[in-house]
Amino acid sequence: xxxxxxxxxxxxxxxxxxxxxxxxxxxxxxxxxxxxxxxxxxxxxxxxxxxxxxxxxxxxxxxxxxxxxxxxxxxxxxxxxxxxxxxxxxxxxxxxxxxxxxxxxxxxxxxxxxxxxxxxxxxxxxxxxxxxxxxxxxxxxxxxxxxxxxxxxxxxxxxxxxxxxxxxxxxxxxxxxxxxxxxxxxxxxxxxxxxxxxxxxxxxxxxxxxxxxxxxxxxxxxxxxxxxxxxxxxxxxxxxxxxxxxxxxxxxxxxxxxxxxxxxxxxxxxxxxxx
Amino acid sequence: xxxxxxxxxxxxxxxxxxxxxxxxxxxxxxxxxxxxxxxxxxxxxxxxxxxxxxxxxxxxxxxxxxxxxxxxxxxxxxxxxxxxxxxxxxxxxxxxxxxxxxxxxxxxxxxxxxxxxxxxxxxxxxxxxxxxxxxxxxxxxxxxxxxxxxxxxxxxxxxxxxxxxxxxxxxxxxxxxxxxxxxxxxxxxxxxxxxxxxxxxxxxxxxxxxxxxxxxxxxxxxxxxxxxxxxxxxxxxxxxxxxxxxxxxxxxxxxxxxxxxxxxxxxxxxxx
Amino acid sequence: xxxxxxxxxxxxxxxxxxxxxxxxxxxxxxxxxxxxxxxxxxxxxxxxxxxxxxxxxxxxxxxxxxxxxxxxxxxxxxxxxxxxxxxxxxxxxxxxxxxxxxxxxxxxxxxxxxxxxxxxxxxxxxxxxxxxxxxxxxxxxxxxxxxxxxxxxxxxxxxxxxxxxxxxxxxxxxxxxxxxxxxxxxxxxxxxxxxxxxxxxxxxxxxxxxxxxx
Numbered sequence: 001x002x003x004x005x006x007x008x009x010x011x012x013x014x015x016x017x018x019x020x021x022x023x024x025x026x027x028x029x030x031x032x033x034x035x036x037x038x039x040x041x042x043x044x045x046x047x048x049x050x051x052x053x054x055x056x057x058x059x060x061x062x063x064x065x066x067x068x069x070x071x072x073x074x075x076x077x078x079x080x081x082x083x084x085x086x087x088x089x090x091x092x093x094x095x096x097x098x099x100x101x102x103x104x105x106x107x108x109x110x111x112x113x114x115x116x117x118x119x120x121x122x123x124x125x126x127x128x129x130x131x132x133x134x135x136x137x138x139x140x141x142x143x144x145x146x147x148x149x150x151x152x153x154x155x156x157x158x159x160x161x162x163x164x165x166x167x168x169x170x171x172x173x174x175x176x177x178x179x180x181x182x183x184x185x186x187x188x189x190x191x192x193x194x195x196x197x198x199x200x201x202x203x204x205x206x207x208x209x210x211x212x213x214x215x216x217x218x219x220x221x222x223x224x225x226x227x228x229x230x231x232x233x234x235x236x237x238x239x240x241x242x243x244x245x246x247x248x249x250x251x252x253x254x255x256x257x258x259x260x261x262x263x264x265x266x267x268x269x270x271x272x273x274x275x
Numbered sequence: 276x277x278x279x280x281x282x283x284x285x286x287x288x289x290x291x292x293x294x295x296x297x298x299x300x301x302x303x304x305x306x307x308x309x310x311x312x313x314x315x316x317x318x319x320x321x322x323x324x325x326x327x328x329x330x331x332x333x334x335x336x337x338x339x340x341x342x343x344x345x346x347x348x349x350x351x352x353x354x355x356x357x358x359x360x361x362x363x364x365x366x367x368x369x370x371x372x373x374x375x376x377x378x379x380x381x382x383x384x385x386x387x388x389x390x391x392x393x394x395x396x397x398x399x400x401x402x403x404x405x406x407x408x409x410x411x412x413x414x415x416x417x418x419x420x421x422x423x424x425x426x427x428x429x430x431x432x433x434x435x436x437x438x439x440x441x442x443x444x445x446x447x448x449x450x451x452x453x454x455x456x457x458x459x460x461x462x463x464x465x466x467x468x469x470x471x472x473x474x475x476x477x478x479x480x481x482x483x484x485x486x487x488x489x490x491x492x493x494x495x496x497x498x499x500x501x502x503x504x505x506x507x508x509x510x511x512x513x514x515x516x517x518x519x520x521x522x523x524x525x526x527x528x529x530x531x532x533x534x535x536x537x538x539x540x541x542x543x544x545x546x547x
Numbered sequence: 548x549x550x551x552x553x554x555x556x557x558x559x560x561x562x563x564x565x566x567x568x569x570x571x572x573x574x575x576x577x578x579x580x581x582x583x584x585x586x587x588x589x590x591x592x593x594x595x596x597x598x599x600x601x602x603x604x605x606x607x608x609x610x611x612x613x614x615x616x617x618x619x620x621x622x623x624x625x626x627x628x629x630x631x632x633x634x635x636x637x638x639x640x641x642x643x644x645x646x647x648x649x650x651x652x653x654x655x656x657x658x659x660x661x662x663x664x665x666x667x668x669x670x671x672x673x674x675x676x677x678x679x680x681x682x683x684x685x686x687x688x689x690x691x692x693x694x695x696x697x698x699x700x701x702x703x704x705x706x707x708x709x710x711x712x713x714x715x716x717x718x719x720x721x722x723x724x725x726x727x728x729x730x731x732x733x734x735x736x737x738x739x740x741x742x743x744x745x746x747x748x749x750x751x752x753x754x755x756x757x758x759x760x761x
Contacts, residue, residue, distance in 0.1 A: 057721075058722075059721065060721060064718075064721055064722045067552075069556050093708055096706055096714070096717075099614075102614070103708075105618075106619075106621075106622060108618070108621075327665060329665060352667050355666070356667030360662075362661075362662060367662070370677075370757050379668070380668065384672075412758045414757065415758060415759035416759075428666065429665075432666060
């Protein structure tokens with residue numbers, strides 16, 4: 001009897017050991033980089049030759065799985081580029097969003113990128129890089145609009161159009177539709193932003209919500225349009241989380257982020273994922 | 276009389292305020308069968324448990340084969356191997372067959388090889404007439420059969436002395452005979468035995484000495500003849516009269532030639 | 548991602564779910580067994596301290612212990628999320644398994660121990676050869692509950708990023724917005740695992756049943 005149990009237990013332990021051989025983190029190797037690091041790196045990272053970055057890959061379009069089950073998204077591509085510039089191999093660790101800050105704080109991760117907005121509470125536990133992306137959302141109306149939108153919720157009084165699957169779509173859905181402020185049939189989703197502005201012109205919808213940069217580009221051709229309200233709603237300024245007091249790594253990220261912004265790389269990514 | 280195998284001097288036991296027994300002096304010589312009788316709650320079972328150290332006496336001495344066994348530093352497991360114990364409720368190991376019950380002490384305590392232990396266990400089962408039940412589990416045996424396995428289990432350790440704690444009290448009347456039969460056979464083979472029982476027929480026929488205990492002390496002891504027919508102490512007389520009244524006819528003066536004539540009776544509650 | 552890939556991706560998390568379970572359960576059994584013996588046979592000090600162990604561990608949500616082990620303790624010893632998760636669940640389970648085994652030991656008639664000692668077995672040998680084999684049989688039924696709980700609790704390691712069934716369902720659900728299918732698949736996998744475990748334990752209980760006993 002006792003021996004039988006012992007046999008069962010040892011079999012089970014053996015099976016468990018096999019299972020534990022599989023790595024819980026799914027490393028995504030960046031292509032080898034020959035360019036030397038243009039920035040100073042913490043010794044720990046340059047010695048290891050790699051950086052372990054956490055993300056919660058359940059937040060499209062910033063980080064999510066593609067059809068092959070690989071991580072993709074705005075943050076993923078940006079970090080891949082940043083690691084490349086650092087001359088480090090990038091190792092991803094997937095973790096639920098709520099665990100990421102603690103994991104960075106406890107040194108389980110070297111950094112984390114996961115559409116983090118700056119907040120004071122978080123800043124007490126970890127440090128933030130400079131923002132790598134932020135966008136202002138604009139509510140746009142046509143000529144002859146006689147109403148008023150003084151706060152974002154006011155938009156719920158009108159028929160709204162938005163480009164499908166964008167962060168603005170996400171914001172409207174969760175803040176106006178799901179809260180019951182805006183009847184679902186009053187939100188029209190368009191495959192392309194131009195289609196929304198066309199319907200605005202015909203009066204089929206009253207308001208369009210879109211990224212302010214994109215709106216301004218569009219307004220150059222359509223002077224009848226006007227922005228009645230704009231604010232950082234769908235995406236605040238987003239930054240990379242690094243361990244508290246790790247100024248070397250923070251500086252490295254800051255330098256490289258500014259570099260990529262001035263090179264237009266960040267805008268390219270925004271175009272690819274948000275527009 | 277030879278040096279006694281078991282010698283008890285001034286043994287005393289209490290549970291808290293309760294004095295269970297006191298001033299017990301008892302000698303058991305090699306090959307002797309001694310029967311202890313007495314009312315319930317008198318400390319007879321506790322006395323047996325003190326002897327094989329399942330519980331510890333609070334004063335006095337127990338000597339086994341010239342060795343003081345209730346003293347600090349004694350290997351109690353070694354002492355218990357030399358004392359066979361048969362319980363009122365059989366207490367067979369429920370998860371083991373009759374054979375495995377008898378074998379367990381041989382393999383685990385005496386470190387016997389399996390084949391050798393099996394052989395020894397089978398011969399002990401043979402001795403109690405249960406070789407054909409070797410592979411039955413306790414739940415598949417009658418009470419009488421279980422108790423005989425219990426006896427075989429104790430015998431297998433080749434004990435110096437066997438203690439029987441009301442071995443037939445939990446049995447249906449028709450099953451008592453087979454157990455008493457085995458006990459009589461053991462006595463005839465020269466086994467040294469100390470039995471607590473109310474089976475007066477067995478006591479009269481098999482015992483070399485009967486000890487009457489009451490209220491935690493030995494009132495009187497003597498040969499079956501003397502104690503049963505010429506008790507000196509009035510309390511002994513009263514007890515004998517009572518069990519005759521309660522449990523049936525004691526055939527006065529008739530030869531106790533069989534256990535079958537034993538009166539049917541229900542056991543009292545065991546003490547402690 | 549087509550439906551087959553989708554389901555396969557979630558199902559491949561089963562290896563982690565099973566891995567965590569198959570470490571946590573035997574670990575909990577081993578610790579639980581030792582502690583149950585201390586509880587039952589360790590005198591007043593033993594039972595007091597085990598009572599405290601039981602109350603404390605059963606009072607802490609498993610997820611909290613998991614975070615403590617991964618984020619606090621593993622500052623000293625570097626534990627992978629998988630290891631930390633499996634250890635934490637094993638420790639939590641040990642308190643429950645201790646109670647199960649303790650109950651099972653107490654359900655074995657005290658006379659069994661007495662009879663074993665009377666034959667000359669040491670206390671430890673009597674526990675090993677007589678008490679535990681009977682206690683384990685009594686423990687199988689309540690134990691199958693604990694097995695189901697540990698299988699389900701193994702999903703908690705998702706919080707540390709172990710890509711087990713639940714975490715994979717979350718990721719897939721987010722990527723194609725079909726949460727119903729994703730979580731449905733995860734639920735089905737947990738159900739099958741629990742069902743299989745219970746079925747095999749019922750089989751074990753039958754196989755180990757003592758003939759002639761009720």
